[in-house]
């Protein structure tokens with residue numbers, strides 16, 4: 001019976017790790033299987049290294065806006081060395097020790113579902129008494145453009161793990177990875193960076209004004225953005241990549257970075273339990289599959305929100321629910337159902353300016369049938385903002401549900417707005433009425449005074 005566990009978790013990314021932690025706390029025996037490194041894409045090839053590369057770029061922008069200070073050239077080897085430190089030199093020994101100390105059983109190998117409650121790891125079949133949790137994350141999607149796959153394109157892995165910054169870089173996509181990594185690599189030496197964006201804006205899921213501000217800032221830094229353009233063919237010849245564009249022009253570069261979204265659920269044995277391959281697993285608000293009562297999916301694997309913090313939130317409630325169900329305790333406490341994804345997840349995009357957004361955009365709210373009114377405020381007029389930076393550029397937009405007089409969406413765009421976001425997340429999640437928010441007085445002179453200005457603009 002050595003290979004029978006209460007719970008089997010496939011994937012030890014940040015999300016899988018949190019399921020393990022909560023299920024063990026709930027008194028269950030847990031095996032967790034990891035194909036690469038415990039800590040997942042986020043720790044080694046996504047959130048952590050990208051933010052390590054962006055931080056000096058961000059700071060350089062802040063210094064530029066502070067009269068009396070001068071930005072020196074960025075010491076690229078030092079930045080890359082700090083990135084290597086941040087990813088623990090691509091070693092997961094610490095994470096593996098932590099998983100074992102919980103205690104859980106950490107198994108290195110590639111897991112595949114093998115029928116009901118069964119998971120195959122290189123021929124060894126494990127059985128789950130209560131639950132199998134899929135936390136296998138996602139991989140960079142490579143669009144079927146002729147010649148692209150053969151041209152050794154960079155994905156988030158090569159971009160975040162960069163050893164030698166290419167002088168000329170083509171970036172396919174206009175989403176979050178494309179904007180963040182174009183900004184970082186351009187500042188670190190990719191002086192000729194061209195983003196090829198098929199639509200007419202970047203950051204499609206954000207409010208339009210935020211997308212425009214980010215695109216304008218990237219262009220002002222010298223990044224070339226080709227909107228409404230597709231890459232039709234790619235060829236690598238010698239050390240160069242040549243891309244033919246739909247507008248008839250050609251781009252030549254040292255590398256091409258593909259940032260075209262993610263592939264979810266490929267080759268994990270979903271077909272053995274009657275589910276379609278390469279698709280997110282549809283779950284209910286307890287993260288249980290709508291198809292099988294023993295199967296759960298969390299994080300990128302369920303496609304609800306491709307964000308580490310949201311996956312970890314789902315993981316906490318999933319581990320608790322599984323433990324409650326296994327121990328025949330109430331499994332429907334308020335903390336055991338996903339509400340955060342329905343409100344609209346918080347997200348910070350670490351470009352300069354940063355975009356910090358939570359809840360619904362005005363358009364999303366209207367599509368949900370809400371009767372909303374929006375107010376916007378130019379943050380450059382706030383004392384805290386113009387003291388923080390010369391020529392401060394920033395804007396905020398609040399979306400108010402007129403029937404309930406509560407906030408349903410908030411977007412801040414500007415330097416260093418990341419840490420302002422949680423105030424909005426609390427207001428939206430707790431559905432704080434606007435006339436109560438009026439009494440939450442922001443300190444002077446901080447950029448947070450935008451809260452007061454927005455409420456005044458609304459009419460309070």
Ligand SMILES: Cc1cc2nc3c(=O)[nH]c(=O)nc-3n(C[C@H](O)[C@H](O)[C@H](O)COP(=O)(O)OP(=O)(O)OC[C@H]3O[C@@H](n4cnc5c(N)ncnc54)[C@H](O)[C@@H]3O)c2cc1C
Nearest residue numbers: 011013015035040041042046047111137299300306307308
């Ligand atoms: C460049 C980039 C930057 C990002 N920055 C941010 C950010 O700043 N903030 C944010 O919130 N989100 C960010 N994201 C998104 C974030 O990385 C993901 O949402 C997050 O990693 C999801 O966590 P996860 O545990 O679900 O999946 P992953 O982190 O992908 O982990 C899944 C794990 O499962 C393992 N695995 C896969 N298949 C198997 C198998 N068959 N058997 C065993 N193990 C398997 C993988 O090896 C991996 O370790 C970024 C993404 C990218 C690409």
Ligand SMILES: NC(=O)c1ccc[n+]([C@@H]2O[C@H](COP(=O)([O-])OP(=O)(O)OC[C@H]3O[C@@H](n4cnc5c(N)ncnc54)[C@H](O)[C@@H]3O)[C@@H](O)[C@H]2O)c1
Nearest residue numbers: 143173174175176177178198259260261306347348349350
């Ligand atoms: N700071 C953060 O929170 C952060 C940072 C990076 C990534 N992420 C998350 O990781 C996920 C992946 O990021 P991403 O930027 O790869 O995806 P994305 O969905 O944000 O953007 C994908 C981009 O690729 C384009 N695209 C897709 N298919 C294409 C095709 N065939 N041809 C041309 N263009 C195509 C889309 O139009 C879009 O511009 C996202 O959900 C994102 O939110 C978060």
